Amino acid sequence: MIRVLIADDQHLVRGALAALLNLEADINVVAECADGDEVAPALDTQPADIALLDVQMPRQDGLRTAAELKTSHPEVKVLILTTFDRPGYFRQAFEAGAHGFLVKDSPPAELMAAIRRVYSGDKVVDPQRAMLSVETQNNPLTEREREILGLAATGAPVSKIASTVHLSAGTVRNHLSNAIGKTNTTNRIEAARIAADQGWI
Template sequence: MIRVLLADDQALVRGALAAMLALEPDIEVVAEVGDGGEVVEAARRTVPDVALLDVQMPGTDGLTAAAQLHTALPSCRIVMCTTFGRPGYFARAMAAGAAGFVVKDSPPEQLVEAIRRVHAGLRVVDPGLAAESLARGVSPFTERERDVLRAARDGASVADIARAVHLSGGTVRNHLSSVIGKTGAANRAEAARIAEENGWL
């Protein structure tokens, strides 16, 4: 039996996935959680073979939960399942240790097959998404620019960003100017959005 952990904040979706997987003779759902922060604890308790994680969840998002789970229980294979097939999410999921990435509007049999293939040691990714992610390329930012843009995501002031990343206000302004130029954005909020979508943060 393939032991599966489900993490999705929408109870209806989580229930539907569990019911669908229960119909498969070789799959058993051993845990269901609604918050990314519950994933590692549930995995330690139930020791699943495969974790099916939603990307967007309250508290700890699925991408952060994937990285935590990959560290805590490396034997558990991870499949990200999301409504949003964005190259940025795909790139971050692969960097977090995910072995699969599927979108929720895929046919049910495709999701079941993805679980089986990932359990068998293979990778499962949407070919179009993988191609788009490769086409967008690697991040154009330096490590410091990325730190500054991450700190700026929530609309923090230059002074707050400077304190958070241990740089002077002038250096923060220079880095923000650079990332705005590199993304072709009108402002830092737009630069952060573009960077997020491309998986550069």
């Protein structure tokens, strides 16, 4: 029996995936999480073979969670499942230690096959996405710039961002300025859009 944990912040999506997977004779969904920061504690109490992680979740995204699981639960294989088919996400997923990457509009049979292949030790790599990720520019943003630009993308003012990340407003402006320069844009909204399109945030 393949034990699967699902992490997705959308309750309907999470429930539908669980119902779909539990129809398979050899797959059992053992845990469901609404955010990446719930995954490791859930695995501590309910071991799983595969963690099916969404990329974009509100507090801790799937890519960061995948990287953390390499250390905290190295026995768990990660399969990234996302709405956003961006080359940057594909590359980041495998850099974070993921064993597979699928988009949510993949046919159910493809998802089942991916789970079984990852469980057996294979990696699920789409050749076309792999080529696009090679051709896409590497993420030039630092981890702090990614964090701040991600908050800026929500429309939060500098004062709110500064409070959230526990930095001064001046330091936040410096990080935003660096991000704007690295994305070759003129303001933080454009910088956030470019970074999102590339899968950098």
